[in-house]
Amino acid sequence: MQQLNSSPPKGRVIPIVPVSSAAETEVARALQICNACRYCEGFCAVFPAMTRRLEFGQADVHFLANLCHNCGACLHACQYAPPHEFAINIPKAMAEVRGQTYAEYAWPPALGKLYQRNGLTLSLALVFGLTLFLLLAVLLQGGGLGALWGEQLQGSFYQLFPHNLLVGMFAPVFLFVVFALSMGVRRFWSDIKPVTSGVDVSPPAAAEATHDVLKLKYLDGGHGEGCHNEDDAYTLQRRRFHHLTFYGFALCFAATSVATLYHYLFGWEAPYDLPSLPKLLGAVGGVSLMLGTAGLWQLNRKRHPMHGDAKQKPMDLGFIALxxxxxxxxxxxxxARATPALALLLCLHLGAVMALFATLPYGKFAHGVFRTASLLRHAVEKRQPNPIGLGAD
Known part of the structure; x- marks a missing residue:
């Protein structure tokens, strides 16, 4: 007999796809108990979304798992958390399903297994390998070892790697990253849309989701005091370091984009100096990114093992390190642009950037993409009538 999803679009019958993995089964079990308790209903977006459902199929579980920000508040508030026989641990269960969705929705599908191998050692080895490759390329241009100490470069890295060569190296990789992530989130969206009302995105929903993403609203523990990390103490450090990392990365990307416009629209070639806009954006973004990732590294190393999926820690640390x-x-x-160390530092920087780009579709970066999609569907769904008439948004 065909079952009806608890939250179908009006006038449509949506069959429930059963959960298929142990992680999905655990999330569905835990949410059934949470749905009976509802003590954590006001903590974050997960719990009001949960109350709109009586059953939890695969798409519902994927949606709710990516809606979770892993703040840990529900674990420490739960009366059924370990060592209770129910052993409810929502942060860990959700984290395991998120890792599964990253791999399952990866494009091309054959590369989904890279999520299990994308650890700290692999990331650093990739940086080392690419840097060595670039150093060898410099040596083969002529000049012997003296070429690596760059006495004759006069602060211009285009003498080592011409602009068109750099564009030819990075543009295809960047376009592949965008395409691969777009294909993955497109499949994810098509799966969760029917179970999140099926209604298209409205401007108010888009505005709310954008606000929640940019503010990292649900890293406040549901009460504004912050998340938990190594114990049950509240801290806003995770939210602050995430902000530094996110906006630092955005400023660095903006610096590259502005520099591209300078080069092609105005014919102003790099390198740029202060107070040029690319340099200001890059300097502020770089410092912010270093502070944010250093803080996240420290928090991740100290995080209590019950607050997430320990198997994903190497992937997390690899992304932070890159x-x-x-x-x-x-x-x-x-x-050090005006020093003889230019060639060595340029090869190291380009190697790190290439390693980051190569792993973006198959590393922790994906969590931001899938979480944004889930927040957008949540903002749409909460504006529709509750199909079971219980709970509050």
Whole structure:
């Protein structure tokens, strides 16, 4: 017999796709108990979304898992958390399903297994390998080892790697990253849309979701005091360091975009100096990114194991390390541009950037993409009548 989803679009029958993995089964079990208790209903977006459902199929579980920000507040508030026999641990269960969705929705599908292998060691090895490759390329241009000490470069890295060569190296990788992430989130969206009312996005819903993403609203523990990290104490550090990392990365990307416009629209070639806009954006963004990733590294290393999926820690640390290396090597390259160390630092920076780009579709960066999609569907769904008439949004 065909079952009806608890939250179908008006006038449509949506069959429930059963959960298929142990992680999905655990989330569905835990949410059934949470739905009977509802003590945490006001903590974050997950719990009001949960109250709109009586059953939890695969798409519902994927949606709610990516809606979770892993703040840990519900774990410490739960009367059924371990060592209770119910052993409810929403943060850990949700984290395990999120990791599964990243791999399942990866494009192309064959590369989804890279999520299990994208750890700290692999990330650093990739930076080392790419840097070595670039150093060898410099040596093969002529000049022997003296070419690596760059006495004749006069602060211009285009003498080592011409602008068109850099564009040819990075543009295809960047376009692939955008395409791969778009294909993955497109499949994710098509799966969760029917179980989140099926209604298209409205301007108010888009505005609310954008606000929640940019503010990291649900990293406040549901009460404004912050998340939990190594214990049950509240802290806003995770939210602040996430902000520094997110906006630092955005400023660095903006600096590159403005520099591209300078080059192609105005014919102003890099390198740029203060107080040019690319340099201001890059300097502020680089410092912010270093501070944010250093803080997240420390918090991640101290995080209580019950607050997430320990198997994903190498992937988390690998992504954090790559972001830090990109920022640190970029700032070092700027500060030492007029020194003989230019060639070595340029190869290190380009190697770190290439390693980051290569792993973006198959690393922790994906969590921001899928979480944004879930927040947008939540903002749409909450504006529709509750199909079971219980709970509050």
């Amino acid at each position: 972001l830090f290396l990109v920022a640190a090597s970029g700032l070092a390259l700027w500060l």
